[in-house]
Amino acid sequence: MDLSVFERGLEAFASIAPTSFPLHHVQVFIYVAQHQGCTYKEIEDELSLTNSSVSRTINALGGTHRKGYEGHDLLLVQNDAEEGRRYTVWLTKKGKSIMRQLDKIK
Numbered sequence: 001m002d003l004s005v006f007e008r009g010l011e012a013f014a015s016i017a018p019t020s021f022p023l024h025h026v027q028v029f030i031y032v033a034q035h036q037g038c039t040y041k042e043i044e045d046e047l048s049l050t051n052s053s054v055s056r057t058i059n060a061l062g063g064t065h066r067k068g069y070e071g072h073d074l075l076l077v078q079n080d081a082e083e084g085r086r087y088t089v090w091l092t093k094k095g096k097s098i099m100r101q102l103d104k105i106k
Contacts, residue, residue, distance in 0.1 A: 008105045028057045037088045
C-alpha cells in the first residue's frame with residue numbers, strides 16, 4: 001500500500017473536521033459508499049460496532065448530530081421500503097462529492 005495515497009485520503013476527511021473526525025466515522029462512511037442503501041445491522045456486523053455506536057456515528061455524519069448541533073451532512077437515513085422499522089443509509093450530495101475526491105487520489 002502506498003502510504004502517501006492513504007495519507008491524502010485521510011486529508012480529505014480532515015478537511016471536513018480537522019480535529020474531530022474519528023477513524024470509525026471514516027470506516028462507516030466508506031462502507032456506506034460501497035454499499036448504498038445498507039442497513040444499520042449490516043454496518044454493525046461488517047465493522048464489529050454496536051448499534052449505539054453505529055447510530056451515533058450515522059447521526060454525526062448525517063444532517064443533525066444527536067446532541068442537536070449540525071452534522072457533517074455526508075449520509076442520509078431513510079425508512080426501508082420493505083421493512084418500515086428498519087433504516088437504510090445513503091450518501092448525500094456532499095458525501096458523493098467526497099467520494100469523487102477520494103477516487104481522484106493516486
